[in-house]
Amino acid sequence: MPEFNEKAMHQFNQGLIKEFRENGGKAVSGPFVNAPLLLLTTTGAKSGKPFTTPLVYTKDGDRIVIIASKGGFPTNPAWFHNLKAHPTTTIELGKEKFQAKATITKDPERQRLFDAQAKVMPTFNDYQKATTRQIPVIVLERI
Template sequence: MTEERRNFNEQIVAEFRANRGVVGGPFAGRDLLLLTTVGAKSGQARITPLVYTRDGDRLVIAASYGGAPKNPGWYHNLLAAPKVTVEVGEDKFEATATVVEDRAERDRLYAGMVAHAPGFADYEKKTDRLIPIVVLDR
């Protein structure tokens, strides 16, 4: 992750925590959560702000990385250690992250992401990889 991206994420995390989960800028009006993973190489806690949707009791996130050709670091971290911490508003809880393997379910959940935040359609067009969908269960 670049220094610029790290600084951006740190500002979003601080704003999220100061305002009970409400942030402005590019995330204004979006459902945002903070995902804490354990670094697969470093073993250090890594906090990432992510747009999410709901599917019943599950929270749904996409490893879009803005349409980059590779998956984001947080995705590799949760593959190595699927027990994560999630913050939604003022609620903080432990969850299990599961990559959605069924293509039809993945496509349905990704369509929900696009409906909530249309930029996800652009991310899909920018990359040749299939953007993974991850569900978070308490």
């Protein structure tokens, strides 16, 4: 597996965030065109600073489901560590912005939600196969 390039990922995400906000909550170019996309703003676990990350999601009733895949790399993404430390987050979904509470799911719910998202976005199965860690699944509920 190639080395995770933090700088390249940050630059890509910044462009995607800009595009999302300029186009009413949608990606209009690149790999996320027509994908269900949200912006997750977490509070840094160590720094206390806000960090915004674009993520794909699915729904489970009224709940929003996100997966901490980091593309199948061996470590969890920074935003996951931030949510563990500060579970209250800000979500941008389309043109709407609201606060939500994050809950890290446990099996069997974790597996059910992972499978549901992987059914819509099969690359998540590839990410799980690429790593030995169990990829976390997080539920976001509007506050």
